[in-house]
Amino acid sequence: MSGLPFAALVLYLCITTGEFTILVEFSQINVSVGGGALFSVRPSAVISSGSWIFKGKTIAQWIRHTASFHNAYTLRGVLFTSNGSFLLKSVKMSDTGEYRVNMVPASGTQFSAVVTLRVFAKRDDNCTPGSGAIVGIVLGLLGMGLIGGVSGWLIARKTGGALQEDQTHKAGGTRQAQQHLRKINVAGPVTAAGLERMGDRTHLKNMG
Template sequence: MAGLLLTALGLCLFIPAGESQVFTIHVEHSRIHVAVREHAFISVRPSAEITGGSWAFGGVTVARWIADTVSYGNGYSSRAELFTSNGSLLLQSVNASDSGEYLVTMIAKGGSPASANITLRVFFGSDRSPGGLSAGATAGIVVGVFAGVAIVGALAAWLIKRNSSRMKVPEIHHRSIKPGVNNTLATDVADSSQIYENMPRHQKSTAHPPNENSIYMGLILEDQSVYSELRRYERRTFDK
């Protein structure tokens, strides 16, 4: 019985009371893009309570703090602000030279250090920013859209005009000839024939008689048969 108790006690001594939590730094955005002269806020959050830390850029100290005491590096005291509660950093009125990688280091109360890297990109207003387009690209898209709309509108108008012209029924003007009514051509030919017949005999020898075909074609359908019969009678009379 005593042996069992000693064995259980030995096993308890070798079982760790609990694993310690690993200290880490959570970065809200590992890449930050800001326009020139705007503010860049680099947000971080430690996984445990901290006693101090530092920010560095290109091997140069930006800020260092212990508890609530903060000291800034050269060129940053007037435009940098450190939040000691979580170690976040604010850079005011950034310029192109601020672009690059920033290193933050923190020390937890238990003495465990942790670090994280954040990349800052400072761009000019005409440059392309993530999630957006430059002014030139936006203007190009707008021009392209308007050009596309104009082309589509012109094509639609052409198709409508083409279809409308196909659907039109051509108007055919028929010249109606009413029975018993002489048309203009028949009247003119009849007048010519009457003039020729009323000429004196000596003038007929020099004048040209009206064309019989013209007289015939100028008559209406009913008169054409009468004219043909009359001509046949005249030929028989002359032949005698």
């Protein structure tokens, strides 16, 4: 505790009207669901009575050392009549809001102060994946990557084979045409008629 900043230990909001002062420790309280919220206050003089009000409803009140609670707060509320502080146990999300404390000093008029309570949902550790689940997710991603890589390699190989076969077929056709031209050159000068006769013979050969 000694290592905490002094401002965090003693943070008081002073609400002063006339000669009576209410000191409010932590004007805003942050508590998770199920926890306890302490509305710590300290009057500057002796008080004869007081009350805590939430959403227009009196949830706790006291006269000197006798305290009473609203039915909904009988089991959850603790009132410290010596200084008017109020403890709310097992807080719920619906408890979020402003709480007003009214105090009547032994001599003087009534004064009030406000404390805001903010209730947060409790973190569910079951929603956090464990180490086994994380390992499973990683292995699944690696497996998907491996399958995708193999599929891409097979597609590329198939496409490359088809392309190579098509190029081989074209090269064979080119060589066959060159051989026909060499035959024509040996037979004699290349003429249009000669090429036409050669084409007819080739066509007849293919038909046979």
